[in-house]
Structures are given as structure tokens and as C-alpha cells.
Amino acid sequence: MSTQHRPRRSCLYMPGANTRALEKARDLPADTLILDLEDAVAPDAKEEARAAILAAVKAGGYGKREIVIRMNGLDTPWGHDDLKAIATSGAHAVLAPKVTGHRDIERLSTLLKEAGASDTMALWVMIETPLAILNIKDIAAASIGTHLTTFVMGTNDLAKEYRARMTPDRLAFQTALQLSIAAARAYGLVAIDGVYNDIKNENGFRDECEQGRDLGFDGKTLIHPSQLEEANRIFAPSHHDVEQAKAVIEAFADPANAGKGVLKVNGKMTELLHLEEARRTVEMDEAIRALA
Numbered sequence: 001m002s003t004q005h006r007p008r009r010s011c012l013y014m015p016g017a018n019t020r021a022l023e024k025a026r027d028l029p030a031d032t033l034i035l036d037l038e039d040a041v042a043p044d045a046k047e048e049a050r051a052a053i054l055a056a057v058k059a060g061g062y063g064k065r066e067i068v069i070r071m072n073g074l075d076t077p078w079g080h081d082d083l084k085a086i087a088t089s090g091a092h093a094v095l096a097p098k099v100t101g102h103r104d105i106e107r108l109s110t111l112l113k114e115a116g117a118s119d120t121m122a123l124w125v126m127i128e129t130p131l132a133i134l135n136i137k138d139i140a141a142a143s144i145g146t147h148l149t150t151f152v153m154g155t156n157d158l159a160k161e162y163r164a165r166m167t168p169d170r171l172a173f174q175t176a177l178q179l180s181i182a183a184a185r186a187y188g189l190v191a192i193d194g195v196y197n198d199i200k201n202e203n204g205f206r207d208e209c210e211q212g213r214d215l216g217f218d219g220k221t222l223i224h225p226s227q228l229e230e231a232n233r234i235f236a237p238s239h240h241d242v243e244q245a246k247a248v249i250e251a252f253a254d255p256a257n258a259g260k261g262v263l264k265v266n267g268k269m270t271e272l273l274h275l276e277e278a279r280r281t282v283e284m285d286e287a288i289r290a291l292a
């Protein structure tokens with residue numbers, strides 16, 4: 001499965017110090033598990049949490065789920081040891097918090113190589129500081145020749161740094177969300193939306209998932225198992241999307257339409273650019289089915 005076509009509808013965080021959550025995650029329908037060493041782990045529990053995560057990843061049993069470990073920042077007492085340990089842990093990716101510019105990407109990537117990470121180990125980064133938003137193009141461009149593959153929005157940290165409120169329309173974060181999507185797409189990166197904190201508010205969560213999907217995000221980061229089903233549904237192509245995509249592919253493959261750049265499919269103007277999108281939709285649908 002290519003990095004781009006791997007489903008990441010649901011990326012569930014869990015604190016590395018919570019052994020029950022690490023255990024439970026083996027049976028949860030999450031596309032991606034983000035095992036956290038950063039904000040969800042108290043300073044006194046950092047080393048114990050690192051050991052628990054490394055042991056859980058080594059023990060395996062997570063099936064086709066993608067495993068990502070979030071490290072502490074390199075400017076903390078734990079960051080360097082986290083990165084060294086994660087590099088050869090067997091996880092698919094390391095997630096670095098609070099990056100601010102392209103130099104962070106180059107440094108993290110170099111340290112990963114020095115620590116023995118394979119070429120396939122990916123670097124994911126949290127986009128959650130005002131400087132990261134101002135430098136977003138340079139950060140995305142630093143993916144060329146480094147391990148960087150994925151942006152994850154950190155809207156809690158952005159809210160804190162901006163001194164902004166988290167309103168249902170996410171007005172304060174629209175610039176950040178949309179610039180991050182633009183930069184990610186310009187450089188072929190994956191983009192995952194931020195978390196929704198109000199676990200019991202199902203309608204609010206659904207609305208925010210739909211907004212994130214409509215903005216272009218590949219999936220959403222989650223904090224509780226109760227959020228998995230809805231995120232998996234909303235970030236997957238619908239039955240209607242897949243049927244329309246297949247009709248577009250069929251229409252362009254029809255010899256009667258050979259050489260045509262624009263067609264009408266099920267009443268909609270359809271150009272070659274829609275064919276590319278249709279292929280992506282069908283491939284993503286197949287990739288989701290292959291997870292089952």
C-alpha cells in the first residue's frame with residue numbers, strides 16, 4: 001500500500017503511560033494508532049511510558065494498523081532518547097511536536113538516520129505553533145530528501161498560542177488549516193486534522209469531521225474510541241462517491257469517447273482531471289476494504 005493511498009481516516013492517540021489503552025488498541029477499528037510520549041504523559045512518567053510503548057510495539061498484535069509514536073520535543077530532557085528509541089522500534093513513523101521551520105525537519109531527519117532508522121520510517125510533524133503556520137511552505141518543501149511525509153494539526157496548542165477560542169466553525173484556525181492543506185498538497189504530503197476535545201458531543205464531533213473532510217484532510221486525530229466509527233465513515237468515500245468514480249472511469253475507457261477531454265457522466269460535466277480524482281477514490285475504497 002503506498003503512503004498516499006493508505007487510509008488514515010481515524011488516528012487515535014493514547015497516552016503511553018496507559019497500558020490498558022495500549023492493550024485495548026489491538027482490537028479497535030483505528031487506521032492509525034498514535035502512542036503518545038508528549039502532552040498526555042506527566043514528566044515523572046516519561047521514561048516508564050517510553051518503555052511501555054517500546055514493549056507494546058515489540059510484542060505486536062496491532063494487525064494492519066499503522067503505528068506512530070509521538071516523541072517529546074528535542075528541547076526537552078526526553079526528546080533525544082525518545083527519537084533514538086523510536087528509530088529502531090518497529091513503528092511506522094515518529095511524530096515530532098511543535099516544529100517551527102525547515103531546519104527542524106532537516107535536524108529530525110538527520111538524527112533519525114544517525115539512530116539507524118530505515119529509509120521507510122516516516123517523519124510526521126505537528127503543525128501547532130504560530131511560526132509553523134508562517135513557515136508552512138518551507139516546512140513542506142523540506143520533505144524533499146528527508147523522512148517527512150505527514151502534517152498533523154495541533155489545534156489545542158494553536159488555540160493556546162493564538163489566545164483564540166475553539167468555536168464550532170473553527171474561525172480562528174481556518175487560515176492555519178487551509179494553509180497547511182495547501183502546503184501539504186503542493187509537496188505531496190498527507191494532512192490529518194486536529195482533535196475534538198468534547199468527547200460526549202456527538203453532533204459537534206460529526207460537524208467538525210465533515211468540515212475537516214470538506215477542507216481536504218485525509219483523516220482526523222482522535223482521543224477516544226467512541227470517535228472511531230464516525231471518523232471512519234465520514235473520511236471514507238461514500239457508496240455514491242465510489243459509484244460515480246467508477247462511472248467516470250468507465251466513461252473515459254469507452255472507445256466511443258476516445259480522444260474526448262470532456263464528457264457528461266450522470267448529468268455532470270466531467271474532465272480528465274476528474275478521471276484522476278475518480279481513480280484515487282476507487283483506490284482508497286479498495287485500500288479501506290483491504291483493511292477488513
Ligand SMILES: CC(C)(COP(=O)(O)OP(=O)(O)OC[C@H]1O[C@@H](n2cnc3c(N)ncnc32)[C@H](O)[C@@H]1OP(=O)(O)O)[C@@H](O)C(=O)NCCC(=O)NCCSC(=O)C[C@H](O)C(=O)O
Nearest residue numbers: 013014015020021024036039040154155156157223224225
Ligand atoms: C480523555 C481520556 C483520559 C478519558 O479516559 P477515560 O475516562 O478512561 O474514558 P472512558 O472511561 O470513557 O474509557 C472507556 C474505555 O476506553 C478506553 N480508552 C479511553 N480512551 C482511549 C484511547 N485514547 N485509546 C484507547 N483506549 C481508550 C478506556 O481504557 C476504557 O476501556 P475499558 O477499561 O475497556 O472500559 C482518554 O480517553 C484519553 O486518555 N484519551 C487520549 C488523550 C491523549 O492521548 N491526549 C494527547 C493527544 S491530543 C493532543 O495532544 C492534541 C495536540 O497536540 C494539540 O495541540 O491539539
Ligand SMILES: [Mg+2]
Nearest residue numbers: 128154156157
Ligand atoms: Mg499539541
